[in-house]
Amino acid sequence: MAVEYRCCEASFFIHIGIIVLLVLFAGLMSGLTLGLMSLSLVDLEVLAKSGTPQDRKHAAKILPVVKKQHLLLCTLLICNAASMEALPIFLDSLVTAWGAILISVTLILLFGEIIPQSVCSRYGLAIGAAVAPVVRVLVWICFPVAYPISKLLDLLLGDGHEALFRRAELKTLVTLHGNEAGKGGELTHDETTIIAGALELSEKKVRDAMTPLSKTFAIDINAKLDRKLMQEILDKGHSRVPVYYEEKTNIIGLILVKNLLSIHPDDEIPVKNVTIRKIPRVPGDMPLYDILNEFQKGHSHMAVVIKQSNLIQQTSNNVDGDLRLDIDSQKTNEGSMKTTNPIRRWKSYPDSQNTYRSSSRGKKWSRDAEASVLQIHDAPLPKLNEDEEAIGIITMEDVIEELLQEEIYDETDVQEDQ
Template sequence: MVFVGVLGVGRAIRSMVGDEPSPYMQPWWWIWAGISVCLVLFAGIMSGLTLGLMSLGLVDLEVLQQSGSDEEKRQATRIMPVVQKQHELLVTLLLCNAAAMEALPIFLDDMFNEVVAVLLSVTFVLAFGEVIPQAVCSRHGLAIGADMIWLVKILMVICWPISYPVGKILDHLLGHNDSALFRRAQLKALVSIHGREAGKGGELTHDETTIIRGALDLTEKTAMDSMTPIESTFSLDVHSKLDWEVLGKIMARGHSRVPVYEGSPRNLIGVLLVKSLLTVRAEAEIPVSAVSIRRIPRVPSDMPLYDILNEFQKGGSHMAAVTKPKTKKKNAHANDLNGDDKPETTDTNAEADLERGVSDQLHEYESKLFEENGDDFDDLSDGEVLGIITMEDVMEELLQEEIVDETDEYIDVHKKVRVAAAAAHHVTRGGSMLVRKVGSLRYPQQMGLSKQGQQAVNKIRQVEKDAREEQLATNGLNGDTLTLPLLNDQ
């Protein structure tokens, strides 16, 4: 109606001034030209805002509000209330753009003949009403939309009788597009695209993209995927002696925690902290059961790694036994802990009496702990132990890389990929525990041994040499000569 009114006023002015030989010298011609320019610019603004505002999703604006610069936060906050009415906004912008496009030929037709009017209309609308505005707003849609938001609000009020009902109909038919969230696989692909290696200007390094992808995959991985099989785990029998040989193996392994079992390696009863052995004397050969043994948590093999990580973060333990899911048998467990299946021992052996006393205390502690936390812990005898999982295993899955320290022999236990340093050490290592026990006899002449003693030491050395050659030939024995400098001279 506004355009029709303006057109009527212009024609009245034209009739008053009459026909002139040169229309370019008449006032009405310049009024028509000014209106045509304004219509082209208005159509261009509506076209650019349609692309700029409608391309800004609610998720994009929320991200800018939380993590953008101060200017971006201000702009996103101004745009958010308008963009939330997506269909009403779309109808308003398209309605105004269509009105300007349809009114332009009316004025051009009075200024030029039909052919020139059509050519000028198509040229100006295409160049200044579509291409240039959309090209600019596609790159700077947020800034332009924030600066022109006042005009959009005015137009939404003017077009409300048409845009509001049409927008509601579109909402009912198409639904609200409140958020366009990415799926897990899409997020991983998006992170990879933003990496420097993709060559698209991303700022994320290789380590950052790897860790993010590992964090997204951690939910889908279970304890079975990251555990160390029980066959590849170094563990100790609860009744074994802490002599020089056992302590040497513990030190050679370099672990801070060693699982403890009773009878079979799959019957884990706890974990031994290596630091608790600092005051243990190898000459005493005390049993493992006499040392403080901590209870080892048990997790089912199908437990997600995130849940295991949460359990580790509670501080109870950084090692857990992975078991097959199985129905609990609390009554049977209570009977076992009460001593129904205790191993038989004789009273004639004092050392056996000591082991039995410590074992009874251990069973009593486990029984009390189970009664207090029966719902939090799995039955010790419930479920077959498949392997061991540690905090390091979970972190390796998160980092997507193997964590190798100076004591590791394999990079990947499952694939038997050896560490380069461990492979070199495996070739050069040698020696036996027998020679360590008689380390003071390495120099028999200095010790003043007899001829028979020297012959005995030489025989021991020959045995050591044969054992070293056998190790080099088989290339499969696990030596422990890392402890030689510590255990040589007792």
């Protein structure tokens, strides 16, 4: 009798131990299902590269495990289902059938679902990194069953789960991380504004940032730099002034105001006798990012915006697919450059990168000082047709204002009271 009693007692404690292990195992699988599957590959890559030192270690351990998400999901669910199905079998030998159902449901609900998922949802990264070796072993054990199911899921649902944000979503995400949102974010108002401006800049065109020609100060190339005109230039406070021929829509170049410092107003020197620099001409639908890249090359911080897109012409002899800037010119008998058409014209060629380049050698806006000066001489200046009329001026400052989403005021600007 004593031996039989001891055997029953040993069997009872063995069953209790197995039940406890099954509940804990089911809880671990349930918690990992929520904890690991809620971590996208993008989140883990961000943590692995720019997280805290502890998060980097955890993310590096978890990344190889979650790369095949459907295989991991099938493994965790198979193990969870197996443990929950085995639990009533061991409970049935200890209590009645209805008691086994009641106890198993209570244990699974409380210790196998609620508590594990609550803990793993908060500490999923640390727990997932700690049990990553165990999960790898389980993947290999369940591989014969989990792999076919996971491949079927890949076929039906696709295997790409990289949750990359669109521009609008990134903008909203940045806004939520601002300290003004009241959610504990660290980004200041200026930081969120600049980031949002950078995200929106790719969607804006030159016409969105340009200054209309009606609001632009420009001078006639045949005008004289007398005291009145010099004073007007001084009052405007611009560092560069566009120069036009006959009509304001025919912008042919620009002068740097600093070059006028040595000119005496009483001499009344004609504008065409001073150094006039060539001014790039760009279509209104040119992306702001492209013109920003060109401005930073240093050739010019001002460009003329052209009205008509017919200025952009398709040519069949293009070899490299770049957008080039051509200048029609020819040599005079004296060896100097005579400009038959001093206006730069954009020609369009298909290009996947939408880059804007100049010269036949494919360099962006030549930085040669002599090449950037407009050679007038005594040649008659051309009258542009309607397709080449200027509609506005865009400067580096205009693009920066779009990036900052705020007006930039210098010493000569007059701010209106709000």
